[in-house]
Amino acid sequence: MWLSEILDQHCRQRRDAPAVVEGERSLTWLELRSAAHSVAAHLSERGIRHGDRVAVYSRNRLEVIVSYFALAHLGAPFVPVNHAMLPTEFADAAARMDIRHVMGERRPVEKLGLAEDRTTVFDSEEFQKTLVAEQTPPPLAATLDDPLAVLLTSGTTGKPKGVLQTAGALRQMTLSWLAQARADDTVRLLNLNSLSHGSITATFHYVAAGATLHVMREFQPRAVLRQITEHGITHIWMVPQMLRFLMMAVGKDTTVPNVLREIMFGASPMSQELLRDARHAFGCGFRNIYGMTEAGGTFCTWLSDARTEETGSVPLESSGRSVPGIRVEIHDEDGRSLPVGEVGEVCVLALGRMSHYVGDAAETSRTIVDGWVRTGDLGLMDACGYVHLKDRKKDVxxxxxxxxxxxxxxxxxxxxxxxxxxxxxxxxxxxxxxxxxxxxxxxxxxxxxxxxxxxxxxxxxxxxxxxxxxxxxxxxxxxxxxxxxxxxxxxxxxxxx
The missing domain is CATH 3.30.300.30 (ANL, C-terminal domain)
Known part of the structure; x- marks a missing residue:
């Protein structure tokens, strides 16, 4: 299966290079594969089987990535859960998603009040020993067509919906993104977004390329600045509000020593003032990311760097152009493609889109029409293919x-x-x-x-x-x-x- 192939390939090519870094802790590619295999064996002994859905309920930490690889090996779809989700919210989602087991940090997991045999606690002595146990995993059970993850999103009622994504779909989206971003094993990505929602797909894009992934349990601006300067971070993935806090820590008219190539941002627009100040402070390129979990992740982007800034070739108010292998159109209410400049619904045709919403065939059929994902966003496309959002049909x-x-x-x-x-x-x-x-x-x-x-x-x-x-x-x-x-x-x- 694809994620296991990623580990095998990187273990052959860059065995002792760092794969995941969290503070003072890190795992090389060999150590990551060994840990994932040991955790897979441990979960198998606890009764986790192919097809069982397992929630991962935690802040960003090294064990989250290990768990995703372990569950992928077993063919047990992982269900990332925001650590801020309340126990009552979790119980509702767990029932609807048919979650069989919960992995995560002690504090949120214990609040659920589940039987001990239904939980695996990252902070426990047993789990920490498992990470280095070098156990042999059961035979690889997953295929590209198997469900890899159920990513929780929100519907019009506010209750999370489960977006089912296969391993093959994630591979397709990864190939499209890497053709666009041209990432390789020299990338050191600091992901400040949660590993508990759709941003996990962007994370795996870079892991697949052999990049080193850096994570932090808490967003602390000054700690982020230290990471940038001390660890040679080349790429950062964040939301604009985090960048705003970062700039408060940097201070006005200050430049930060760094080797950054790109600061990637998404989820909400960035003001031109903030973009200008951040460009002065870091001197790197800025990449806007527009995506949707149901569409498989990112489907539009732009990169603003010294060259594009000089030519003015990128409309910074836009959400970008479609990435290779993904088709984006503006449709009317009847699903017909609209001409340049006319406002309609942004629709996406991508092989990497979701399979369906778990347990919600009606909503699936409303969202996926003739293969197109209807995003619920209103916008127009200009003559150069850039998508300009105007409003949201949904009230998010x-x-x-x-x-x-x-x-x-x-x-x-x-x-x-x-x-x-x-x-x-x-x-x-x-x-x-x-x-x-x-x-x-x-x-x-x-x-x-x-x-x-x-x-x-x-x-x-x-x-x-x-x-x-x-x-x-x-x-x-x-x-x-x-x-x-x-x-x-x-x-x-x-x-x-």
Whole structure:
């Protein structure tokens, strides 16, 4: 199977070169394969079989990558889970995704209250011994057509959907990306995005090329700067809000000694001011990444460097052009391709797209139409093939690279005494890009307190989903179908949606 082939190839070609680095800990390619094989043997002894779905519930750390390779060897699809997900949220997702086992850090795993034989704890003495046990794994069980991962995303209800991706699909997306980015084994990639969502596909692109992967458990700007200067980082993968925090640590008009080639960013737009300041500080190229988990990952990109800046050949306000092997078009409501300059839905045709949503055939058929993935994003394509996004059909709020759905917050608010109705929108924020803002209609004489509501929501919503404030209104604008008119709410705060 492909991921095992990657390990075998890199062990032959660069045996003792570093494969994964986390702080003072690291694994060479030989050590990574040995650890993955030992963990695969350990999981097999605990009853994990081909086809069993296994959640990985952790911050970014070396053991996460080992686990992905081990599970891929067994043909047991890994299900990356955001470490900030609440136990109640996890339980719901686990039931719908039919998760059989959970691997991860002690703190989040123990909060689930699962039987010991259903969990594997990274921090445990047993697991740490397993990493270096040099056990022989069971025979390779996976094929390219087997499910490799179930990547959790969010739907219009706010509940995560499971995007099933095969090993063959990831290989196809990797080949497309490497043809575009031309990465090789000289790359040292510092991935600051979570390994628990779609960014894992971009990570594997570079691992497949033989790059050294650097990870950090916590995003700390000054620690990141030390990594850049002390470890010869050539590529960074982050969201614009992280870059903003990084620039605060750098300071105005300061340059940072580095050998960076590219800073890659995605999930939300980057302001031209931030791009200009960061280019001055680091002097490297900047790559915009536009992708979607259902489409298999990244399908559009642009690279802005000294050459393109001089010629002005890259429209920085765009989301880029399609990468090799992937077709991107703008379609109307009937699925017909629109001409240059006309606004419609961004649609993607890619061999590396998802197979389906787990347990949701209806949503799968709405998202994949005649082989095309309908992204839900509205935009146009210019004469040079660059995609320019205009709006989002779905109401997702992108807070610091995390997707937040208003319907989920509204449902939580509805459980607070005195609330009769609620509507939530995203509003611009200099630090996080967007943050949720809640509007509530309260019962007369209820003694409603906005502070009390926000306190109530703590523990019911993950921290990144909490509204920045709650404003009382006399009515939530809704259409004839009863759906919240978020654009009307946005107009009340001077924005549009």
């Amino acid at each position: 709020i992108k807070r610091g690279g995390q997707n937040v759905f208003p319907a989920e917050i509204e449902a939580a608010i509805a459980g607070f005494d005195g609330v009769e109705d609620a509507g939530v929108i995203g509003v611009p924020n200099d630090v996080w890009g967007e943050v949720p803002l809640a509007f509530v209609v309260v019962a007369e004489g209820s003694g409603f307190s906005a502070d009390a509501l926000l306190t109530f929501l703590h523990g019911r919503l993950a921290s990144y989903k909490l509204p920045k404030e709650a404003r009382t209104v006399t009515q939530i604008p809704r259409n004839a179908a009863g759906k919240v008119l978020r654009r009307v709410l946005a107009e009340q705060v001077g924005g549009t949606r």
